[in-house]
Amino acid sequence: MKIGTRIDETGTLSRDGGAFWLRRDAGGRYQLELQRTPVDLVEKRVRLVGTLVGAELVSADGVAPA
Structure with a gap:
């Protein structure tokens, strides 16, 4: 996907060290x-x-229960 693409996806939120994935x-x-x-x-x-x-980094506008 191209940088600047809007993302609207579901999945499982995880934490690895200080980062969220x-x-x-x-x-x-x-x-x-x-x-x-x-x-x-x-x-x-x-x-x-x-x-x-x-490449695998999203600036999140929101994270909510799916």
Whole structure:
């Protein structure tokens, strides 16, 4: 996908060290840049809306339960 592409996907939110990741339902994963830390959603199925800013990096507008 091209940088700047809008992302709207579901998957499982995980934490690895200090980083948050979305394990995508479609396969693969995205590292997330987040404005708030959604610790209550870790290891739960979520919907991610944001913008692709790197090869596997998404600037998240929102993460919510799916």
